[in-house]
Amino acid sequence: MQLRPEQLESHLEKTLAPVYLLSGEEPLQLMEAADAVRAAARSKGVEDREVFNVDKGFDWEQLSVAAESLSLFARQRLLELRLPTGKPGPQGSKVLQAYARRPAEDTVLLIEAGRLDANDRKTAWCKALESVGVLVQVWPLDLPGTQAWMQRRMRRHGLQPTAEAVRLLAERVEGNLLAAAQEIDKLVLLSGPGPVDADGVLSAVADSARFGVFDLVDAALAGETARAVRVLQGLRDEGVEDVLVLWALAREIRALHRMAEQVEAGKSVQQVLAGVRPQRRQPVVRQALRRQGAHGLGRLLSGCARVDRAIKGRHPGNPWDELLDLTLNLAGAHVVPDLSPPTGTP
Known part of the structure; x- marks a missing residue:
């Protein structure tokens, strides 16, 4: 199953899939998607967490052994696999396909990958993981996409922005969602929840300046x-x-x-x-x-x-x-x- 980043939260409120494959090039959305999976796992009793970083000398048998072994301290586990290149190679592909055929019991596998293009999506390992779990692909946002993202985030923080306020913030950050998140946090800190218009944005930005x-x-x-x-x-x-x-x-x-x-x-x-x-x-x-x-x-x-x-x-x-x-x-x-x-x- 494939989900858009904004659909992940509502999905996690209902269920927890055995596998989550997160890929893309936008760091904030990737980080927050992974955090959302971790938080959902904790809320459902997952306490044990093990992290694997796939580098040049990575031994894929480590993942196989971890999947087959039981935790001594917690019944439910989260296995995190960090795959920055998005390409597991022949051995990794076999291990991931085998995992997809028989996901580890009481375990969530979270894979944070680099960008997956159309050809990567057609590989056997990617299709196998998607068939048993959830694929979330994150792409850099254009200006309208940035505005929609900011509006959703502001509303989650209790802000009620006008369209003009959202446009102003979006033009300031130019697609940099990390900067956008910081600006929204600043607005919440300075003005608190409630309506926000362009004047409010400008006032918050100039709050520490001698001139406005x-x-x-x-x-x-x-x-x-x-x-x-x-x-x-x-x-x-x-x-x-x-x-x-x-x-x-x-x-x-x-x-x-x-x-x-x-x-x-x-x-x-x-x-x-x-x-x-x-x-x-x-x-x-x-x-x-x-x-x-x-x-x-x-x-x-x-x-x-x-x-x-x-x-x-x-x-x-x-x-x-x-x-x-x-x-x-x-x-x-x-x-x-x-x-x-x-x-x-x-």
Whole structure:
């Protein structure tokens, strides 16, 4: 039987198979899948655990002997076989096929393998193990997959994230699930269980910083050029990620663009500003709308796309220089000072 990683937990709540074969290249999901099998085994009375690491000189008879022997201290056992290459070789293949034909009584065999491709799945040993147990293959996640994974994990931790909050976190970690898990743990620690929106994510990220991305946005909206430059430099010095700064600016510019289009369509500025929260931000938003029309804000959105390409290495510009350009244009300035370190700075 084959299961997806997200199906393993519900499976283990119902039963415990004699064999689990875990394979893939995504370390966190593999580690947590193995931990889930171990935890399920312990909950069902498995106390004895023996680990085998398959290296160049590994003697496969060790596994055969362990499978045939009974534990002196515990009736139920967990045998762990770590197979990093995913290829047991001729002798290993024979031993694993023999085990699959007659799994050891009161024993769970957990195999942690490397990547298994389509040809590996067709081998006799792999098919034999899958016929009596469970195969879980873990693949690196794309952005939508990362977002789905993060949403499930956040909900398990008691968080109720908005789609925007999930997108922001997913873009920050770029498929690194270890980093994603750390960010989620940080959110739980700082804010506790409950609703989480993009503002909450940004606040948590900037919690230890002297400057925050909201300070940058408000300074730019108010046309406070010098302060906006100082805050941007502070964010850079304090190690705030460029993708977070872009997220905050781009989100504000998109909102301004929608409001400017509404004004040009005939709505009064006061009507448009009525939806701005908190209300104390309405004056700076009004200033920004007065400076930038829908056309100008459309150009700023194109600037956001350019910064995004620079961050991803698809544009030759320096991301922080591009962010400075974007900030100054949002603030209504025309001169772009250089934020690059002085010559000779390491």
